Amino acid sequence: MFSSLSMLTSTMEDNIVNHIVTLYQGGDWRGIVKTCHDHPGRNRVLWVFPSEENFRFLGDCVRSLGCDRVFSVGCGSGLLEWMIIQATDLPVTGLEVDGAWWHCKYAPPTFIPLLFTPPTLEKDTIDLLNNTTTALLFCYFNNRPAFEEYLKYFSGNVLIIIGPGDGKGVHTDPKPFGDVGDDWKLYKFEEVRNSYDFIAVYCKNK
Numbered sequence: 001m002f003s004s005l006s007m008l009t010s011t012m013e014d015n016i017v018n019h020i021v022t023l024y025q026g027g028d029w030r031g032i033v034k035t036c037h038d039h040p041g042r043n044r045v046l047w048v049f050p051s052e053e054n055f056r057f058l059g060d061c062v063r064s065l066g067c068d069r070v071f072s073v074g075c076g077s078g079l080l081e082w083m084i085i086q087a088t089d090l091p092v093t094g095l096e097v098d099g100a101w102w103h104c105k106y107a108p109p110t111f112i113p114l115l116f117t118p119p120t121l122e123k124d125t126i127d128l129l130n131n132t133t134t135a136l137l138f139c140y141f142n143n144r145p146a147f148e149e150y151l152k153y154f155s156g157n158v159l160i161i162i163g164p165g166d167g168k169g170v171h172t173d174p175k176p177f178g179d180v181g182d183d184w185k186l187y188k189f190e191e192v193r194n195s196y197d198f199i200a201v202y203c204k205n206k
């Protein structure tokens with residue numbers, strides 16, 4: 001019973017991954033937005049599936065705060081980042097840790113070329129963080145010490161945190177409305193559909 005249930009779950013996950021890859025190959029980000037947000041296997045490739053309105057909100061915030069690019073840390077498969085590029089026309093760079101896992105045969109597919117970092121930041125990453133027109137994004141990030149290290153080197157003015165609000169029963173660190181430090185103030189936020197996940201946009205206190 002247990003093994004047939006886990007086989008069913010993995011088949012459902014394979015189906016949604018194949019479905020997403022097919023839409024991705026056809027450039028159909030709207031198809032992904034419309035058809036994947038409720039699928040039980042969706043977290044294999046991405047934790048949040050924003051709506052078209054959410055992408056518009058994100059792009060408008062980034063541009064109205066004077067940024068022209070997004071740097072996403074802990075981007076996972078890069079599906080969110082690819083959809084941001086398609087939906088907003090902003091360039092997005094995605095960074096991950098543990099290159100070995102992302103190249104192994106059990107890893108999920110990737111949707112943008114990933115950049116990799118060792119757990120301790122090196123010059124290439126520090127250079128990317130040293131750009132005043134970059135918005136720094138963390139989606140469902142869960143590594144507080146690393147988050148603080150990235151912020152230490154970030155010279156931009158816009159920080160975006162996507163993650164679960166209180167009541168969702170999922171833990172991330174940082175949270176969208178958790179403690180991001182005195183340097184940052186909340187600019188705007190929007191719920192991702194009716195999911196209890198939130199896009200929180202912060203700007204630097206001058």
Ligand SMILES: C[S@@+](CC[C@H](N)C(=O)[O-])C[C@H]1O[C@@H](n2cnc3c(N)ncnc32)[C@H](O)[C@@H]1O
Pocket residue numbers: 045046047048073074075076077080095096097098117119138139140141142143146
């Ligand atoms: C819960 S996953 C979220 C992935 C993706 N952003 C999403 O929403 O689906 C958190 C990701 O952060 C990455 N991560 C953890 N520590 C990191 C670090 N120091 N630098 C970059 N990425 C890191 C993990 O490898 C993992 O893929």
